[in-house]
């Protein structure tokens with residue numbers, strides 16, 4: 096199967112055959128789910144929040160818990176503005192470098208700060224046993240349908256906008272980053288993406304933990320100050 100470059104690689108799509116991994120929401124209407132990985136950090140998160148607010152857009156921030164611990168005021172701002180928070184590990188160590196026990200300890204430690212049962216693995220790769228362990232502990236693995244590759248040094252803002260323009264579809268979960276690697280590009284690309292999607296009638300929603308993991312306790316953790 097040939098996949099366009101911005102579609103995530105087949106290797107990452109294999110878990111899509113499992114019901115406990117989400118790649119795209121089952122929406123019939125024009126809704127997109129912007130997701131921002133790796134924050135929060137002062138160099139990026141405040142600008143993202145302000146820009147999303149200008150467009151009345153809700154999003155989901157898959158945070159590295161150590162960043163949320165260092166910047167509790169940013170973690171709090173994200174929640175106060177009505178966005179969703181997901182778990183993106185404690186220190187951004189990818190699961191494929193961890194045993195199941197190490198990964199679950201890491202995820203649980205991050206959960207204490209982030210209070211989210213939505214989990215996105217750093218670097219996207221994990222074993223089926225690790226997926227089973229997460230699902231068995233009430234976590235929902237959330238990948239994405241559209242990879243803008245905004246983190247890549249050779250990626251231009253124009254390419255990021257073009258990848259969304261070409262590949263967006265209803266229910267799309269779009270991968271972006273709240274990071275030093277991305278922010279300068281997003282300062283150009285994100286307003287254009289929001290403008291273009293809005294002109295096409297899209298609404299910007301955050302991922303709903305209550306919908307995706309009905310069994311979980313949906314109360315977000317209070318950021319530590």
Ligand SMILES: [Zn+2]
Nearest residue numbers: 132133217218
């Ligand atoms: Zn990441």
